[in-house]
Amino acid sequence: MEALVSRFRGGSLNARFMRSSIFTLGGYGMGQALRLASNLILTRLLFPEAFGLMALVAVIMQGLAMFSDVGVSPAIMQSKRGDDQKFLDTAWTIQVMRGVMLWAFACIIAIPVAGLYQEPLLAWILPCAGISLLISGFNPTRIDTANRHLLLGRLTGLDLIAQASGIVIAVILAWYLHSVWALVISGIASSSILLALYNLYLPGQRNSFHWERKSADELIGFGKWIFLSTICGFLYMQGDKLLLGKYLPLDQFGIYNIGFFLASFPLLMGGVMTRKVLIPVYRERPPTESVENFRKLQKMRFLLTAAMFALTGAVSLAGVVLINLMYDPRYAMAGAVVVLIAAMQIPQMLVLTYEQAALAAGDSRRFFVLSAARAVLTLGCLVVGLALGGLFGALIGQGVAGLAAYPFVVWMARHVGAWDPKHDLVYAAVGGGIIAIALWVNASDLAELAAL
Secondary structure, X not given: XXXXXXXXXXXXXHHHHHHHHHHXXXXXXXXXXXXXXXXXXXXXXXXXXXXXXXXXXXXXXXXHHHHOOOOHHHHHHHOOOOOOXXXXXXXXXXXXXXXXXXXXXXXXXXHHHHHHHOOOOHHHHHHHHHHHHHHHOOOOOHHHHHHHOOOOHHHHHHHHHHHHHHHHHHXXXXXXXXXXXXXXXXXXXXXXXXXXXXXXXXXXXXXXOOXXXXXXXXXXXXXXXXXXXXXXXXXXXXXXXXXXXXXXXXXXXXXHHHHHHHHOHHHHHHHHHHHHHHHHHHHHOOOOOOHHHHHHHHHHHHHHHHHHHHHHHHHHHHHHHHHHHHOOHHHOOHHHHHHXXXXXXXXXXXXXXXXXXXXXXXXXXXXXXXXXXXXXXXXXXXXXHHHHHHHHXXXXXXXXXXXXXXXXXXXXXXHOOXXXXXXXXXXXXXXXHHHHHHHHHOHHHHHHHHOO
16 A cells, blocks of 8 residues: 555656546546536426537537637647746737637627527527636636646646536526526636636746747747647537537437537546646657657556546446436437447547647647548548438447548557557457447447437
8 A cells, every 4th residue: 555655656757647647537527527416407407408509509619719729738738948937928928819809709600600500599698608718818827837747636626616616606597597598607607716716726926918929939830730730629529519409409409418428428538638647748758769658658548548448338338327317308318329429439539548649749730630630530420420320320420430530540649659559459359349238238229319
């Protein structure tokens, strides 16, 4: 026990990796548990259409954020000047300007988007929801400094406090208003609370408006490919919601979104882990520098992928049971959606630990190529799947797209010396077994989904 505890102590890379992994996993797990608890309460206070409407709003807000992402956070995490205050203040100034522009653009597109989806309420909701993006633009770069050095304990705690506060506000307002506005107002409140907590309790120097040409050139030079990558990433991660939001009735889309929330937990958790933990590790221990570095990264990848596969296996096997236990019969269709989404995301998890290797090496261009390939494959397979098999076909198409993107991941990973064929062979076999068992156990429910 003492030997185990000692692995978490000190300032070595391994100790910081272990601590950060625990904080990230624990924080994300607790955050999802809070979301689930609020989801269970809010589904009884609000109607399914409210969740469909807010799912559309969330996709649009995320789209605005991603379509304007200039890579400030990954630039700080990988740059040699990532601890220079002039560099940080320039990055913060860019971030604030971006937040103002995002809110303005949310106001501009509100009426056209309401017309596109034939939901007049969106014309009022989008400008209000955009206030959260404006507030987030003022978040201090001390967040990125903590991520850069794998010091995530306090940061995780503050995130959870803000999330819990937002959920309490949402539940109270939903009980009082019985309206979708409860979710809108709570989102603004949560962003405001988080900004206040960051400024009060994160250590380090406060940001101020500053513009240094050298810093701006580096940020923009690195960020131009991140900007393009995040556009592709949005289409890759949110294309299903954009298309299904138009294809499905609003109540069914709300049910789909509930299923997606449960099914995507392992993949989203893995994404958080790789962004927060592996970029600093790749930066400090480049796999091309020595065999020792490669071996250490290999062990970390095996550990992270094992955790993600274990969670995915549990969700894909028990998805129908979970939905039946936690939700009323109006949401029954979500069970089969959970099973199929979780199973089809396994190909993406197989290579998730490679994704940030190029960013850690400062090669944002190759990261963009991978993102573009994924976006094209995902949207293409999604459209073909919808045409051939409706919602069931669309979900199968996402799994096919994950497999088709594998050569692009290998190309990127090999360039930075991170590709590990042993890891991929082992987990391809494990993943194939998980998919087969999940589909067999839930065959009857999946047949009903396919018949819709």
